[in-house]
Amino acid sequence: MSLQDVELQLLLNDMIDRYGYDFTGYSEASLKRRIENFMIKDHIPDISMLRSLIFKNPDYFRWLVEEITVNVTEMLRDPLFYKTIREEVLPALATYPFIRIWHAGCSTGEEVYSMAILLKEAGILHKSRLYATDINPQVIEKAKSGIFPASQMRKYSENYIQSGGNNDFSSYYSSNYNLAKFDKSLSEKMIFATHNLVADSSFNEFQLIICRNTLIYFDKKLQSRVLELFDHSLDMLGFLGLGTKESLRFSGIESKFKQIVPGQKIWRKQK
Amino acid sequence: MAKAEVNKGNLVVIGGSSGSLQVIIYILGRLPNDYPIPVLLIIHRAYSIDSMLLDLLVLKSNIKVCEVEEKEKIVPSCVYLAPADYHVLIEKDETFTLDYSEKLNFSRPSIDVSFISAAEAYGKNLTGILLSGANEDGAEGLKEIKEQGGHTIIQHPDEAVVNYMPLQASYKSEIDEVLDSEGIARYLISLIPA
Ligand SMILES: C[S@@+](CC[C@H](N)C(=O)[O-])C[C@H]1O[C@@H](n2cnc3c(N)ncnc32)[C@H](O)[C@@H]1O
Numbered sequence: 451m452s453l454q455d456v457e458l459q460l461l462l463n464d465m466i467d468r469y470g471y472d473f474t475g476y477s478e479a480s481l482k483r484r485i486e487n488f489m490i491k492d493h494i495p496d497i498s499m500l501r502s503l504i505f506k507n508p509d510y511f512r513w514l515v516e517e518i519t520v521n522v523t524e525m526l527r528d529p530l531f532y533k534t535i536r537e538e539v540l541p542a543l544a545t546y547p548f549i550r551i552w553h554a555g556c557s558t559g560e561e562v563y564s565m566a567i568l569l570k571e572a573g574i575l576h577k578s579r580l581y582a583t584d585i586n587p588q589v590i591e592k593a594k595s596g597i598f599p600a601s602q603m604r605k606y607s608e609n610y611i612q613s614g615g616n617n618d619f620s621s622y623y624s625s626n627y628n629l630a631k632f633d634k635s636l637s638e639k640m641i642f643a644t645h646n647l648v649a650d651s652s653f654n655e656f657q658l659i660i661c662r663n664t665l666i667y668f669d670k671k672l673q674s675r676v677l678e679l680f681d682h683s684l685d686m687l688g689f690l691g692l693g694t695k696e697s698l699r700f701s702g703i704e705s706k707f708k709q710i711v712p713g714q715k716i717w718r719k720q721k
Numbered sequence: 722m723a724k725a726e727v728n729k730g731n732l733v734v735i736g737g738s739s740g741s742l743q744v745i746i747y748i749l750g751r752l753p754n755d756y757p758i759p760v761l762l763i764i765h766r767a768y769s770i771d772s773m774l775l776d777l778l779v780l781k782s783n784i785k786v787c788e789v790e791e792k793e794k795i796v797p798s799c800v801y802l803a804p805a806d807y808h809v810l811i812e813k814d815e816t817f818t819l820d821y822s823e824k825l826n827f828s829r830p831s832i833d834v835s836f837i838s839a840a841e842a843y844g845k846n847l848t849g850i851l852l853s854g855a856n857e858d859g860a861e862g863l864k865e866i867k868e869q870g871g872h873t874i875i876q877h878p879d880e881a882v883v884n885y886m887p888l889q890a891s892y893k894s895e896i897d898e899v900l901d902s903e904g905i906a907r908y909l910i911s912l913i914p915a
Contacts (some may be wrong), residue, residue, distance in 0.1 A: 452841065477818040479810035479838050484822075520822040663821045670792055695791045695807060695819050 453482050457497040461485070464501050469511055472648050473518075475672030484518040491517075512587075519586050520667065523557040524602065526564045527662075528694055529612035534714045535565075536614050539689050540572040543657055549578040550656045552683065554647060555664030556582040559593025559640075565660070566636040567622055571615065575639060581654065583645035590642050596632040600625050647676050652683040659684055662693035674701040681706065684719050691716045730815060731758045731846045732795065733909065734839050736832030736862070738765040738854025740882025742774075744902045745852070749782035749800065751906035756784050758912055760800045761839070763809065763832045765856065775802055791819045803830040810838040826858035836862020845870035848912070850905060852876045854886030864894035874908065877901045 458478070465471045473481060485500075494500045504511045526532050543549050549569075553562050562582045569575040584590050607619040623630040645653070647664070659680050665673045680690055681703045690707065692715040698704040707717035737745055745762060752760075766774055778786045778800070786800040795801070795815045803809045808820040808830050825831035836849050836859060849866040851859040853876055863873045873896050878884035880901040890896060900908060 477810070477812065479812050479818050479842070480820045480822070482841075483810065483820075483834070483838065520820065522821055522823055666791055666819045666821065673792070693821075695804060697791070700792060 453486055453497065458482060458485070461497060461501055461504075464504060465511070468505060469508070470649070471511075471515065471646070475648060475669050475675075476667055477669055480520075480667055481518065484520070485514075488514060488517045516586055516588050521557045521586065521589050523560045523663075524609070525560040525598070525606040526609035526613050527561070529609045529614075531691065531694070531714060531716070532564060532568060532609075532613035534711050534716055535691065536568055536572070538710050539658065539691075539716065540568060540574065542687075542689075543578075544572060544574050546657060547577065549574060549658070550654060551578060551580050551658045551660065552654070552656045553580065553582040554584075554645070554659065554661040554680075556584050556589075556593060556642075557586075558589045558598075559596065559642070560598060561660065561662065562593065562640055563596060563598075563632050563636055566639065567610075567615070568613075569639075570636065571617065575636075578639050580640045581656075582640055582642050585644065585646045585648075587644050590644055594637075594642050596637050597629050598623075598632070600628045600630045603630050647679065648672065652679055654683065655685050656683055656688060657685050658689045658691070660691045662691065662696070665692065665696045670700045674703075677701040677703050681719070686719060686721060688719045689716060690719070730795070730797075730843075731848075731912065732811070732839060732843045733758055733760045733848045733850065733912070734763065734836055734866075735760065735850045735852065736763045736836065736854075736859040737852035738828075738832075738856050738858065738883070738886055740853035741876075742777075743882075744876060744905075746778070746781045747902045748906045748909065749778060749784065749786070752782070752784055752909060754783040754785075755798055756909075756913065757797045758909075759795050759797055760784075760909075761789070761795075761803070761809065761811075761835065762800060763803045763830050763835050765828050765830075765832075765854065765858070766805060778802060789817050789819065791817065793817050803835065806830075808834040810834065811842045813842045815842070826856055828856065828858050832859035833862040837865045840866040840869040840871055843869075843871065847871035848874065848909075850874045850876075851887055851890050853881035853883050855883045856886055857889040859886060860890040860893040863890045863896065867894050867897070872897050874898045874900055874905060876905065 462474050569578050610619040623632045710716050710718050784800050788804050789801045789809050810818040849863050867873050875887035875890050875896050877899050
């Protein structure tokens with residue numbers, strides 16, 4: 451199965467015309483790989499078949515979008531990132547009367563619950579709001595539930611300790627068979643919604659925006675546009691946290707931001 | 722999406738798992754510091770050596786070695802190491818894209834993911850080399866490289882510390898050359914334009 455460039459273009463144009471979803475700014479290599487894998491998995495012999503299925507059936511299109519977006523995530527991934535949030539970012543946020551945080555591309559929500567734990571331990575969760583958004587409605591539904599596989603808890607607990615956590619991680623969830631349900635007190639301040647970084651605009655002003663491992667799926671031009679959206683959505687002196695392999699390097703906003711700790715992908719907007 | 726350009730550069734991709742590190746160190750040590758062809762290394766790593774791997778390769782190599790950066794342009798005289806926990810994809814405009822999707826063959830980075838994507842982007846200008854390992858990662862990738870007109874090499878099973886990986890590849894597709902470490906180094910040197 452190997453998609454030709456023009457076939458991919460035709461498919462992407464259909465998706466824009468019919469549903470208003472624009473994937474043309476995505477990195478071609480990963481997008482192609484996802485679509486090819488999808489076609490193999492669903493036994494779709496060629497692109498015209500895929501196009502006609504999508505055209506006729508909105509549910510099928512939704513399924514394709516779910517499958518081509520990569521939703522892999524974990525709690526407290528890259529513990530040193532979260533340690534820096536604890537030590538450098540939260541003390542600054544604590545001085546505000548009200549804290550707004552945006553998790554863009556939050557997937558199934560592990561990252562949002564991680565942040566809520568940190569906020570709670572810093573004693574500032576009560577005055578925070580966590581807005582968590584993703585293009586994929588299915589992962590947003592999962593995120594709302596706050597239920598994650600219990601098999602992951604050992605790893606998450608290790609991450610938690612490495613991130614500087616001093617409590618018993620298991621006090622944050624209750625286990626039931628193979629599922630771990632996170633405490634209601636963590637999710638009270640969370641607001642989940644679908645939001646497409648390609649097409650939708652900013653919806654608030656934030657003191658902290660977290661967008662990790664989502665920009666890597668966009669080409670340079672789209673990366674830079676989304677970073678501008680973040681810049682517009684951040685308060686003066688607001689913080690921006692990206693994934694380990696992402697940076698402001700190819701964007702027009704680099705000069706307005708300062709990396710707060712060398713090696714950690716967290717920037718602060720300068721006056 | 723960047724318009725695909727016709728790709729004229731060459732690229733060497735090397736995949737290795739357990740038992741491959743010593744071979745990679747040997748090969749890199751043999752290449753001159755102005756070796757003109759970019760080399761991408763996909764090495765399965767144990768968590769314990771994660772952070773040290775790059776330092777080790779920098780130390781043992783004459784050529785510049787660096788970790789793949791997101792959307793970085795692929796340039797000559799550079800050895801690129803796939804970072805821990807990301808797949809590396811290759812775009813037709815000769816840049817890298819990192820990907821955090823599911824593990825493949827229990828691996829991230831996966832050799833197959835990079836080999837297949839490099840085969841599409843570089844076609845016949847690609848050399849794929851698969852070394853020692855206990856996994857079947859890379860076999861599908863070498864097949865794809867061959868199908869796209871590239872050149873495929875496996876480490877000689879007699880020399881490989883763990884021969885499962887090169888053997889799997891040889892069952893899956895016809896391999897152009899079966900070489901020991903010395904032979905692989907010589908082959909790479911022979912690619913230098915006169
Ligand atoms: C690999 S996950 C990252 C999850 C989490 N932030 C982390 O780092 O572990 C990437 C997420 O980006 C979302 N995404 C992809 N394109 C998007 C878009 N245009 N707008 C919003 N979210 C998008 C995907 O649905 C997916 O859930």
